[in-house]
Amino acid sequence: MMRLHLDQAQIDRARDSARRIARSVFEQMKPFTTTTVERATLRLLGIDGVDENMVPLPNRLVSHLQEQDLLQHGAAAIVVGAMIERGCTAQQVAEAVAAGKLTMRRHKGEEAIRAASEAEARKMCEHIARQRARRDSEIKSVGESRTPWLYLIVATGNIHEDVIQARAAAEQGADIIAVIRSTGQSLLDYVPYGATTEGFGGTYATQENFRLMRAALDETGARVGRYIRLTNYCSGLCMPEIAAMGAMERLDMMLNDSMYGIIFRDINMQRTFIDQFFSRMVNAYAGIIINTGEDNYLTTADACEAAHTVLASQLINEQFAYLSGLKPEQMGLGHAFEINPEMENGFLWEIAHAQLVRQVFPEASLKYMPPTKHMTGNIFRGHLQDALFNVVSTLTQQDIHLLGMMTEAIHTPFIQDRFLAVQNAKYVFNTMRDLHAEVEFRHGGQIERRAQSVLSETEQILADIETMGLPQAISQGMFAEISRKPDGGKGLDGVIAKSSDYFNPFPNLMLEGGL
Secondary structure, eight states: OOOOOOOHHHHHHHHHHHHHHHHHHHHHHEEEEEEEHHHHHHHHTTTTOBBSSEEEEEEHHHHHHHHHTTTGGGGGHHHHHHHHTTOOOOOHHHHHHHTOOOOOOOOOOOHHHHHHHHHHHHHHHHHHHHHHHHHHHHHHHHHHOOEEEEEEEEOOSOHHHHHHHHHHHHHHOSSEEEEOOTTGGGGGGGGSOOOOOOSSSSSSOOOOHHHHHHHHHHHHHHHHHHOOOEEEEOTTHHHHHHHHHHHHHSSSSOOOOOOOOHHOOBOOOOHHHHHHHHHHHHHHHHHHHEEEOGHHHHHHOTTTTHHHHHHHHHHHHHHHHHHOOGGGGGEEEEOOOSOOOOOOOOOHHHHHHHHHHHHHHSSOOOHHHHHHTTOOOOOHHHHHHHHHHHHHHHTTOOOOSOOOOOOTTTTOOOOOHHHHHHHHHHHHHHHHTOOOOOOOOOOSSSHHHHHHHHHHHHHHHHHHHHHHHHHHHTTTTTTTTTOOTTTTTTTTGGGGETTTEEEEEEEHHHHHTTO
């Protein structure tokens, strides 16, 4: 097995810095909740649907609780108190509030309400556990492909068209189908409802769309003889809610990064750090693999100069993930093949970066992204760039392999573009399947020296971030060369200070040892 000679003590020091960085942010955010955390809690208690104006009932109820100055106590206890008093369901409480027939208030009997809240929450936890068990059963029944898993996207805007394209992609050889989300959905502070047929650059993430695609992939997987994983996005202003819907409908992967929304969507830091904790907790309990977004750093910063920021962010993402209960095998830490192809020995540096990540995170389900920044529209050169990317992926034993498209920078992929991408990857993966076990890196060679250099820079930047704090580091543009301020961005008005009696039943049920 080929390995780079890396200083394990240096890796440990970098990881220790990342652990302290993440823990510091976690402790700063613990006294707060957000409107979308509370909406996700209501969804997990069984509230769904919209009012006559198509406003989601979780939004209506949380807005009402804010108006009544109750949200800081936790939505669950207030709603369950009303359920006990009225002898009804959480859904009926939400409908009554939306109809103007009920004004929420606090109820006496805190211990009894908390016990009843946990009993209600346990029902959803049992449903999610059954969905997780079904995934395991399906994989055992129909089997699954060896890694690297081939990851393909669909993005028509119409869920019914997405289903058709997803079936075709799975039949061509895809192991993972990612439904790209409609442009701008991450900035919506509500989740659209029902099956949707209009979207720009993608399809809206809704619970019904999740259900439709999951059913289609189950049927296709049974026919082709392997389990097909489903991916969507729980980033943006509704991270916890979309994570909850994904858990209910048995998604297998969700794009969920601790900093992506801050850096690339200008969502407030506090809002994002609180939301990512709760959403990842739900993902962890559901057995969902998260995908992080460090690959995006290399679309705005140089892939060589910024390589250490990718590794530093991965280490921070890893520690945030641990705090939410995620296991290493659920961490799809992201990186990318994005070095300028004109750079001499660039392929060596790509190998160095990918192997470094593989050795620093030996148990993680790494997500490796294809060349995009330096694709020119020359489909022949693009197909070759993708082939080199495929070589690095199998050589360094990546897990989640997002297929490169030779028509990148031209148009959204056609079915035939995906077919050629699958054939390219399958050829490389098959003909080089055990190459990693037959070669070794030259000790002191260029690849090893490059990896050691990136590791050293990573240790230093994490030490600097630990000194100044992660919010200040982001303010200085240390990641992706984009600066965001702690009090800036969208969604800060949705951050709520918890009262001393705040209660949410789900962390105690979903996290080992509770919160």
